Amino acid sequence: MSVLVFAESSEGKFKKVALEVTSYGKKLADQLQTNLVVVTAFVDDISPLSKYGAEKILNGKSDGLKTSDASIWADFIVAAAKQEEATAVIIDSSANGAFVGPLVAAKLQAGFASNVVALPNSTSPFVVKRKAFSNKAFNNTEIKTNVKVLGIAKNSFGLFENPTQGTSVDFSPSLNAGKIKRTAIEQATGTVTIADADIIVSAGRGLKSGDNWGMIEELAEVLGAATACSKPVSDLGWRPHSEHVGQTGKQAASNLYFAIGISGAIQHLAGVNSSKVKVVINTDAEAPFFKSAEYGIIGDAFEIVPKLVDKLKVFKAENG
Amino acid sequence: MKILVCINSVPDTTSKINFTDDNTKFDTSGVQFVINPHDEYSLTRAMWFKEKQGASLTVVGVGNQSIEPTLRKALAIGADNAIRVNTEATDGFSVAQQLAEVVKTGEYDVVIAGRESIDYNGGMVPGILATLLDYSFVNAVNGLEINDNKATITREIDGGKEILEADLPLVVGSQKGIVQENDLRIPNMRGIMMARKKPLTVVEPIVAEAATLSQSFEKPEANAACKIVETVDELIDLLHNEAKVI
Numbered sequence: 001m002s003v004l005v006f007a008e009s010s011e012g013k014f015k016k017v018a019l020e021v022t023s024y025g026k027k028l029a030d031q032l033q034t035n036l037v038v039v040t041a042f043v044d045d046i047s048p049l050s051k052y053g054a055e056k057i058l059n060g061k062s063d064g065l066k067t068s069d070a071s072i073w074a075d076f077i078v079a080a081a082k083q084e085e086a087t088a089v090i091i092d093s094s095a096n097g098a099f100v101g102p103l104v105a106a107k108l109q110a111g112f113a114s115n116v117v118a119l120p121n122s123t124s125p126f127v128v129k130r131k132a133f134s135n136k137a138f139n140n141t142e143i144k145t146n147v148k149v150l151g152i153a154k155n156s157f158g159l160f161e162n163p164t165q166g167t168s169v170d171f172s173p174s175l176n177a178g179k180i181k182r183t184a185i186e187q188a189t190g191t192v193t194i195a196d197a198d199i200i201v202s203a204g205r206g207l208k209s210g211d212n213w214g215m216i217e218e219l220a221e222v223l224g225a226a227t228a229c230s231k232p233v234s235d236l237g238w239r240p241h242s243e244h245v246g247q248t249g250k251q252a253a254s255n256l257y258f259a260i261g262i263s264g265a266i267q268h269l270a271g272v273n274s275s276k277v278k279v280v281i282n283t284d285a286e287a288p289f290f291k292s293a294e295y296g297i298i299g300d301a302f303e304i305v306p307k308l309v310d311k312l313k314v315f316k317a318e319n320g
Numbered sequence: 321m322k323i324l325v326c327i328n329s330v331p332d333t334t335s336k337i338n339f340t341d342d343n344t345k346f347d348t349s350g351v352q353f354v355i356n357p358h359d360e361y362s363l364t365r366a367m368w369f370k371e372k373q374g375a376s377l378t379v380v381g382v383g384n385q386s387i388e389p390t391l392r393k394a395l396a397i398g399a400d401n402a403i404r405v406n407t408e409a410t411d412g413f414s415v416a417q418q419l420a421e422v423v424k425t426g427e428y429d430v431v432i433a434g435r436e437s438i439d440y441n442g443g444m445v446p447g448i449l450a451t452l453l454d455y456s457f458v459n460a461v462n463g464l465e466i467n468d469n470k471a472t473i474t475r476e477i478d479g480g481k482e483i484l485e486a487d488l489p490l491v492v493g494s495q496k497g498i499v500q501e502n503d504l505r506i507p508n509m510r511g512i513m514m515a516r517k518k519p520l521t522v523v524e525p526i527v528a529e530a531a532t533l534s535q536s537f538e539k540p541e542a543n544a545a546c547k548i549v550e551t552v553d554e555l556i557d558l559l560h561n562e563a564k565v566i
């Protein structure tokens with residue numbers, strides 16, 4: 001028996017979500033009194049994971065994994081789950097995690113719970129708390145199958161160090177050829193993505209025009225933050241669709257979220273409720289967003305944001 | 321080309337979310353049900369294949385009679401016909417099994433489902449469905465073209481997008497961006513009248529067991545009151561010393 005964690009990597013290094021799911025997996029393995037096994041691919045240095053409790057790491061190297069077909073990745077994870085007789089398989093909720101998770105569950109004929117925010121309330125029956133209704137509620141879901149697949153919501157569980165001696169084992173099950181071919185990829189380099197960001201600077205229709213985003217980008221730059229926007233802003237073409245946050249867009253699960261000139265419509269809030277600290281800058285004291293925020297400034301973004309940029313530059317220079 | 325669009329009927333996005341029966345049931349009183357937003361985008365994209373490429377367009381929903389108005393709306397927007405699988409939608413696994421049966425019976429080449437439903441946010445059905453059917457599958461799709469049994473797909477990835485190619489048959493999990501906002505269609509009177517005459521076939525479910533069970537709901541704890549500050553200095557101080565996020 002074991003708990004199996006799938007740890008995603010990018011360019012040979014673990015993503016932050018990989019550390020999160022490993023933290024979760026370690027605690028779940030303790031709760032179930034079993035051991036933790038991590039499966040990953042193309043990673044050079046496994047030590048960042050052993051810091052979070054990974055003892056045994058199956059490191060995939062097959063060329064077969066160089067595919068955009070998630071079904072092949074699912075086969076790879078399923079092979080690890082079978083070899084290790086996993087009772088629970090833990091996957092993150094990134095774009096790739098959300099892609100592969102249901103496929104793993106279907107192939108293992110296992111029940112799947114996505115957006116899980118905590119360790120099981122009970123393990124027999126196996127009940128986990130997950131987000132539902134676009135973050136407006138939680139659902140306690142029982143998984144009835146012997147094997148359980150859990151998708152862990154980003155930034156909800158946290159990182160827990162648990163240093164151990166990790167060993168890496170080559171893991172190369174035979175894999176079919178993928179049915180899906182990638183012909184092109186466009187990925188911004190050097191900028192922080194909404195999915196990975198600890199801080200997000202988001203702005204809405206209150207900015208009046210796409211031409212006014214310079215100060216938003218500057219604020220994001222001093223903070224090392226990702227930029228985001230409300231839906232009308234991307235519908236109007238002021239910003240790309242990929243920046244739109246909310247019920248129909250991205251989920252922002254950052255530590256800090258700035259909402260500048262965003263009214264706080266329920267559909268927008270559905271995408272930001274998972275962020276820990278929200279700061280609202282809005283001219284209208286009655287804007288609904290203030291009710292969901294931790295801090296607020298009532299005032300004109302065009303005055304406040306440039307001041308904030310200047311003061312933060314000074315702050316950063318002093319505090320590193 | 322035969323296209324099937326999966327339609328989930330969900331509470332309107334502005335609905336108040338409440339629970340009854342000791343927090344075990346979603347309180348539907350006063351709640352307006354609509355087409356899941358991602359499914360509405362899918363349907364709109366499918367209309368393009370129907371109008372420009374002569375595809376046939378069926379919509380399907382798994383649920384009891386209460387989902388019929390939502391399916392009628394899909395017909396009013398322009399689907400040719402609708403299928404309702406007459407069973408309570410309990411979990412993603414069982415819904416996907418019901419849908420797989422519909423796909424096999426109707427021999428659809430392209431199945432468009434949404435990335436996730438905005439009620440239970442499972443994000444499970446499209447992937448499980450594709451696996452059960454052994455169809456190619458791409459998730460988080462915000463661009464889809466089909467020519468000569470070959471699909472060109474744009475998939476959103478963290479920080480960008482990738483362009484993929486797959487042969488039919490195919491299942492996609494689609495999302496906003498697959499059509500532009502102003503392409504969305506509001507059904508007009510004629511569409512609504514015509515929808516009444518279009519076939520809405522009710523089929524009986526196959527035996528499919530749920531793998532998960534909803535036990536109860538909880539509401540998040542109320543937010544502590546927002547601190548309104550006057551100056552930027554104050555804000556930076558609080559973010560640094562109190563919230564410890566910068």
Ligand SMILES: Cc1cc2nc3c(=O)[nH]c(=O)nc-3n(C[C@H](O)[C@H](O)[C@H](O)COP(=O)(O)OP(=O)(O)OC[C@H]3O[C@@H](n4cnc5c(N)ncnc54)[C@H](O)[C@@H]3O)c2cc1C
Nearest residue numbers: 204205206230231246247248261262263265268283284301
């Ligand atoms: C099915 C559906 C799905 C949706 N999904 C989403 C979604 O995923 N994400 C999303 O964001 N929206 C979504 N919406 C839209 C949502 O309902 C709102 O319309 C939208 O969030 C409003 O965007 P906004 O706050 O930028 O604009 P507005 O509501 O116009 O608000 C602008 C705000 O800026 C303030 N302001 C004006 N000038 C200034 C200034 N100089 N300085 C500071 N503040 C100023 C105003 O007081 C106001 O509060 C959805 C709607 C529907 C129907």
Ligand SMILES: Nc1ncnc2c1ncn2[C@@H]1O[C@H](COP(=O)(O)O)[C@@H](O)[C@H]1O
Nearest residue numbers: 326382409433434436437442443444445
């Ligand atoms: N009861 C249902 N009937 C038809 N399609 C559904 C149903 N539930 C989910 N779907 C489809 O699957 C997608 C993802 O749903 P979910 O897995 O519930 O988040 C939805 O956008 C629909 O396209």
